[in-house]
Amino acid sequence: MEFEKFRTMQFPRDIYVGHGVLSQIKNIAKRNIREGTVVIITGENTIKLAGNEVSNHLSDASIDNHIIVTGGATYENLESCISQSKEFNAGLMVGVGGGSKIDLAKKIAYILNIPFVSVPTTPSHDGIASPRASIKKDGWSVSEQAAMPVSIIADTSIMVKVPFKYLAAGAADVISNETAILDWKLANRIKGEEFSSSAAAIAEYAAKELIEKAHLILPGVEESVWLVVKQILASGTSMAIASSSRPASGSEHLIAHNLENLTPGKAIHGEQCAIGSVVSMFLHGGDWKSLVSTYSKFGLSVKAKDYGIPEDLMIEAVRTAHRIRKERYTILGEVDLSREASQNALYITGIL
Numbered sequence: 001m002e003f004e005k006f007r008t009m010q011f012p013r014d015i016y017v018g019h020g021v022l023s024q025i026k027n028i029a030k031r032n033i034r035e036g037t038v039v040i041i042t043g044e045n046t047i048k049l050a051g052n053e054v055s056n057h058l059s060d061a062s063i064d065n066h067i068i069v070t071g072g073a074t075y076e077n078l079e080s081c082i083s084q085s086k087e088f089n090a091g092l093m094v095g096v097g098g099g100s101k102i103d104l105a106k107k108i109a110y111i112l113n114i115p116f117v118s119v120p121t122t123p124s125h126d127g128i129a130s131p132r133a134s135i136k137k138d139g140w141s142v143s144e145q146a147a148m149p150v151s152i153i154a155d156t157s158i159m160v161k162v163p164f165k166y167l168a169a170g171a172a173d174v175i176s177n178e179t180a181i182l183d184w185k186l187a188n189r190i191k192g193e194e195f196s197s198s199a200a201a202i203a204e205y206a207a208k209e210l211i212e213k214a215h216l217i218l219p220g221v222e223e224s225v226w227l228v229v230k231q232i233l234a235s236g237t238s239m240a241i242a243s244s245s246r247p248a249s250g251s252e253h254l255i256a257h258n259l260e261n262l263t264p265g266k267a268i269h270g271e272q273c274a275i276g277s278v279v280s281m282f283l284h285g286g287d288w289k290s291l292v293s294t295y296s297k298f299g300l301s302v303k304a305k306d307y308g309i310p311e312d313l314m315i316e317a318v319r320t321a322h323r324i325r326k327e328r329y330t331i332l333g334e335v336d337l338s339r340e341a342s343q344n345a346l347y348i349t350g351i352l
């Protein structure tokens with residue numbers, strides 16, 4: 001048989017992480033813009049944290065730029081941002097914010113086919129370094145293909161200012177790679193899905209680093225932000241190698257996304273992933289207790305009641321999670337879990 005394998009990988013060209021790296025935006029803009037202006041997508045709060053500063057750095061370097069202040073990652077906001085970006089003749093998109101502004105900017109860049117620069121203001125999830133975006137349609141969030149950032153500017157002096165729960169959530173998003181890898185290996189055994197050992201090794205390494213150093217993830221300490229962000233970026237690299245979110249997103253993410261849809265705004269993404277990973281680890285027959293104890297080292301609870309998640313919706317979130325992304329085979333299988341099995345997993349692990 002002829003050799004027909006191929007794979008494409010997209011990586012960010014420049015990654016700046018550390019204290020005060022925000023000023024690098026002017027060099028990055030110069031390197032990546034071919035024509036048009038720089039459009040900055042940001043929010044009401046994040047404009048004060050970093051949006052204005054990004055704009056000032058660009059203006060100082062005489063780079064034409066416009067700020068769009070927007071709300072959540074919904075289709076309405078996406079459409080309005082796209083038409084404004086077109087009016088501004090956008091040649092480079094910069095997303096400045098937490099999850100939703102980054103998601104909007106990377107989706108706009110993908111649609112307009114222009115480069116995207118990720119400027120996260122929170123270290124709360126691994127979406128800052130991935131080509132996937134969650135955009136809400138009719139209140140239901142779907143993970144879709146978007147642009148891979150050509151550059152990431154992760155300024156720890158900015159990220160240390162946000163509430164600690166965002167850092168804890170970011171760490172949990174990375175630690176939950178543990179169950180994502182188990183699911184990937186399972187899909188390889190059961191479905192013959194292609195498995196990349198190098199991508200898995202990096203995703204696993206990122207998780208292990210944070211498990212080992214969980215006691216060093218502390219509030220108000222810039223070094224802790226540095227610790228977590230480095231592994232968020234490593235997680236992003238694993239996804240780039242796999243050309244898929246597989247190494248960092250398995251059954252725990254299906255549960256997390258289902259939870260977000262059923263109980264929007266109760267817990268943030270990384271917290272939902274933490275809960276999901278404990279359930280998944282239990283279902284895999286793995287050491288879920290050590291996951292719970294790791295999360296507790298940086299004050300992250302996996303109890304549904306601590307987030308105001310009602311018991312019946314928590315059970316439902318686990319029971320029907322496999323429906324979120326049918327082609328992603330995981331320990332959750334291809335049919336709904338029984339109510340008893342979901343309940344059992346949640347009671348035994350102390351989530352309920």
Ligand SMILES: [Zn+2]
Nearest residue numbers: 125126173273
């Ligand atoms: Zn995630």
